[in-house]
Amino acid sequence: MAVKDAKGNWIDPEGNHIPEKYVPAHERREDVLVMTAAESMLAISEAMQQAKSMIMLGIEQYLSELAAENGEDALNVGGNYTWRDFSGVYKVELRNAKIQQFDDRIKVAAQKLERVIDGWAMGAAGRDELKSLATEAFENDEQGRISPGKVFRLQKRLRGMTETTPEIAEVVRLISESVLVVGRKQYISLSRRAEDGSWETVPMDFARI
Template identity: 30%
Template sequence: MNHIDLGQYRPNAKGALIPLSTIPEITLLRDDVICKIVQKAKLMNAELKVLKQELFNDITAFVELSAEKYDTKLGGVKGNTTLVSFDGRFKVQLANHDNLVFDERLQAAKSLIDDCLREWTADSRPEIKALIDNAFAVDKEGKISLGRVFNLRSLKIEDAKWLRAMTAISEAVTIVGSKSYVRIYERNEQTQKYEVISLDIAGV
């Protein structure tokens, strides 16, 4: 039984083994460069995961130590924490960010707002309705912008039906997940402003 020397073949995108002798040299070089880049990226990704966990552990341990030793709490809203070095040169922030979405109650709010518009805009310009519709428009992923909808709550309108709609908007917000971030800053001695020490390859 003959055995295939896999070293003389390379699998293509469909998994078929293609003889190296039939693959153009530039294609092989491109494949080698890509594989080396991906390997380096995976190693860095693994190191960043370890670093992230270490940073979280360091901050959490210090906050717990401070609370125990000095009977104080460094964590702010939703556990957000800011630590500044003695000389003020460095700043470390632990921030928690909730992922918010609207549930079905948003449709009830939209219905109430539509009722208001029918009453208010019978003799008004259609641009007003267009502005409201834009607030409820979905993006490419089919999601409604929280920011645009929340902006409606800043309008100074005292109509009872409108206020019920604003309450429905507030109650329609649901937390579907939460992410924690660590941001590290160094103060620029010239501008005296804190600048992020980027751990993102695009920001380096």
Template identity: 30%
Template sequence: MNKNTDKKAAIPAGYWQDAKGALIPEKMIRPIDRARDDLVRELVTKAQELSALLADYKRSSFADIAAFIQLSAEQYKANIGGKKGNVTLYSFDGKYKVVRAISETISFDERLQAAKSLIDTCLRDWTASASDELKAIVKSAFDADKQGNISTGRVLALRRLDIKDERWQQAMAAIGEAIQVIGSKSYIRVYERIGDTDQYRPIPLDLAAVSL
């Protein structure tokens, strides 16, 4: 039987197609190569089925959680719009919890350069009074990694510094306006409580995290 039934139909009967696209007579294929092909295809099929189950679980879980949130809001005659926001739900006995987490990926547009210019001006004028620690924090915030990306976390951390200088405040406003949401990822995390403690351990949905 030709094991390459998932390849293009143009492959003639009695031949297999190798990784380079060459047609190999079936009678020339060694038993160990047939066995390896059988094993790989069996594992791939199971993985595809498992992936489809996880995708269905994720879709239905998000829909069920959204429906429950709306149901809960209706009890208080409140209207909750949108799908954003992290939510944690507990079972009645507290043994289990389910977390819906939505993480946004942000970047900055060209206004970040205006903010940096204002901050540089502040630092030059503060040379005598600015601490070395503050200078280091500000400098590291705009250091790019090997891919040329600036850490959004370090830049946003500047906004937590309590500095009253008007130029600094303008720079912080520019940083806020420069923020661009370029994508988001959504997660469902499921946990079970460890014995009688208040600690929870995740129920792994990642193949690499499942214990054997």
């Protein structure tokens, strides 16, 4: 339920204390809806955090024992791993992904590429497509960040053009040198084998259920 003071008045986002009788009926129903959902989802979130901690503890113990059995002090938990149960019904995957951003040289790369593309004749083969890819790759998202995935897809496309266009080779170099690794994130996923032999990922978020 909404936050209330000692007298039972409802406290709104501005800190005003509103007697319950003055709270519209639809806002009271909305409050019940939101709080019911919040309590359920927070409980699930906490359970998932506990499950991840338990799974990671088991992974670390498994890798430690595997290393000891083979004469090593330890194995790197920062790598990527895939494990299957004995019967091949389930598959657990651990992936360690880099969190990447770009420094200001990415702006220089974008400007150089734009100048190269604008220098091509209108209607030149691939001009409009490349311009569209570049615009999408260097566009900031709602958080003001550039998507590494989109930039790397563009860079892959540009690499095939470096021999014929030296200016694009400079763009490819600038993109590579502008990459900053600002952290790492671990992903644990569970898959189960379907009747046709394919693997189906067990959904762990509401959007995929």
